[in-house]
Every structure is written in structure tokens, then in C-alpha cells.
Amino acid sequence: MGIIKNMNKTKKKLILFDIDGTLITAGGAGTRSLNLAFHALFNIEDAFNGITMAGKTDIQIIKEGLGTHGFSMDGNVKKMTEIYLHFLQNEINNPMKKIKPGIKEALDLLRTMEMPIGLLTGNLEGGARIKLDPFRLNEYFIDGAFGSDHEDRDELLPIAIEKFSRKGFSFIPKECIVVGDTPRDVRCAKVHGARCIAVATGPYSKEDLLTTEADIVLDSLIETEKVVNLLGKL
Ligand SMILES: [Mg+2]
Numbered sequence: 001m002g003i004i005k006n007m008n009k010t011k012k013k014l015i016l017f018d019i020d021g022t023l024i025t026a027g028g029a030g031t032r033s034l035n036l037a038f039h040a041l042f043n044i045e046d047a048f049n050g051i052t053m054a055g056k057t058d059i060q061i062i063k064e065g066l067g068t069h070g071f072s073m074d075g076n077v078k079k080m081t082e083i084y085l086h087f088l089q090n091e092i093n094n095p096m097k098k099i100k101p102g103i104k105e106a107l108d109l110l111r112t113m114e115m116p117i118g119l120l121t122g123n124l125e126g127g128a129r130i131k132l133d134p135f136r137l138n139e140y141f142i143d144g145a146f147g148s149d150h151e152d153r154d155e156l157l158p159i160a161i162e163k164f165s166r167k168g169f170s171f172i173p174k175e176c177i178v179v180g181d182t183p184r185d186v187r188c189a190k191v192h193g194a195r196c197i198a199v200a201t202g203p204y205s206k207e208d209l210l211t212t213e214a215d216i217v218l219d220s221l222i223e224t225e226k227v228v229n230l231l232g233k234l
Pocket residue numbers: 018019020021022054055180181182202
């Protein structure tokens with residue numbers, strides 16, 4: 001376990017994980033729940049068809065759906081989020097949901113090294129917790145920044161830093177590493193000068209991600225020790 005010894009000598013980093021496409025796939029539970037919520041409120045089927053979601057915040061997606069169908073935001077955003085979370089509780093119980101390869105091992109190793117790890121996700125906090133629960137991943141993440149904290153993903157990194165500072169961890173942006181699967185994950189790190197590892201385990205290929213400003217692009221997080229070693233070098 002030489003790698004752990006080496007890492008303990010380096011200054012700690014705050015590692016912030018995206019959820020969908022990075023830690024897990026929810027098996028379409030998010031999209032189905034949004035469509036079900038829209039149908040329950042407005043009697044329109046498949047309202048979110050054609051709206052790209054990867055890397056966006058839930059509020060952003062809900063507003064796009066409302067706008068596309070000509071509904072006002074007033075009051076409807078809040079109603080949609082509540083009904084969405086209600087449906088998500090059921091929809092997450094589907095056979096297509098999966099944890100991404102290497103995730104559990106990487107999180108266990110980071111925990112052994114006492115690296116602070118958090119979430120940086122477009123999901124509402126309630127939705128994030130619902131999606132992680134079947135995989136028992138919530139216990140790894142003491143805090144994070146969520147789509148319920150701000151609808152613009154680019155605003156989330158400082159929020160994560162602030163929340164961790166309240167827990168006694170002091171970090172500046174360049175000591176943070178965002179791990180995510182879309183160009184939006186890369187951008188929300190880079191606008192603040194943070195580091196970013198992009199993983200091609202979501203809808204974007206390695207070639208797509210190589211065109212972004214990501215510091216490192218990986219096929220997956222499956223080679224746990226290599227990944228953790230890279231995290232220490234960033
Ligand atoms: Mg993602």
C-alpha cells in the first residue's frame with residue numbers, strides 16, 4: 001500500500017464527484033420521473049423528449065421543459081421539483097440502474113486516505129440522495145453542492161468550498177478536483193481554476209472530452225490505484 005503512504009504526505013485535496021454518468025447510472029429514472037411529474041401536473045406525455053440533460057441542473061432542465069410547453073415558471077418550478085422527487089423514489093427501483101466500475105473501490109481508498117470527498121451535481125439534494133441510496137453511497141459524501149443550491153452549475157464549486165469550510169476544511173479552488181462526465185462538469189471547475197478529471201462513462205466519448213480543458217481524461221475510474229495516484233498529482 002505504498003500509494004497510501006505517498007498520498008498521506010501530500011496536501012489534501014477536496015474531491016467533488018458528479019453523480020449521473022460518473023458514480024452511477026440511474027437507469028433513466030431521472031428522465032422518467034420528470035416526464036411523470038409533467039404529466040401529473042399538465043397532462044402532457046414525454047414532455048422532456050428532445051431536451052438534453054447531461055451536466056445540466058435539475059432546475060435548469062425543469063425550466064426548459066416548462067418553457068418548451070409554454071408554461072410560466074411562477075410556482076410551477078417548485079411544484080415540478082416536489083412531484084419529481086416523489087416519482088424518483090419509485091423510479092430509482094429499476095433493474096437498469098448501476099454503479100459505475102471502480103467507484104466503490106476508489107471511494108473506499110480515498111476514505112482510507114482521509115481525503116475529503118463531496119458531491120458536485122446538478123441534482124436537487126433530495127434527488128441526489130435518492131439516486132445514491134440503493135448503492136449505499138450516501139455515507140461517503142458528508143456534503144456537497146447541488147442543483148438545489150444554485151441552478152447554474154458554474155456557481156456550485158464555491159458553494160461546495162463554503163459548505164466544507166463550515167465543517168472545518170479549508171480549501172481554495174485550485175485545491176479542488178471535480179470528477180465528472182460532461183463538458184459542463186469541466187467548465188464548472190475551470191471557471192474557478194479548479195482541476196478536473198473527465199471520465200467517458202456517460203454520454204460523451206473520450207475524444208469529445210479531450211476537446212475540453214479537462215486536466216485528465218479517462219475511459220473510466222476502474223483502475224483505482226492509478227486514479228488515486230493521479231488525484232494526488234493534480
Ligand atoms: Mg453527469
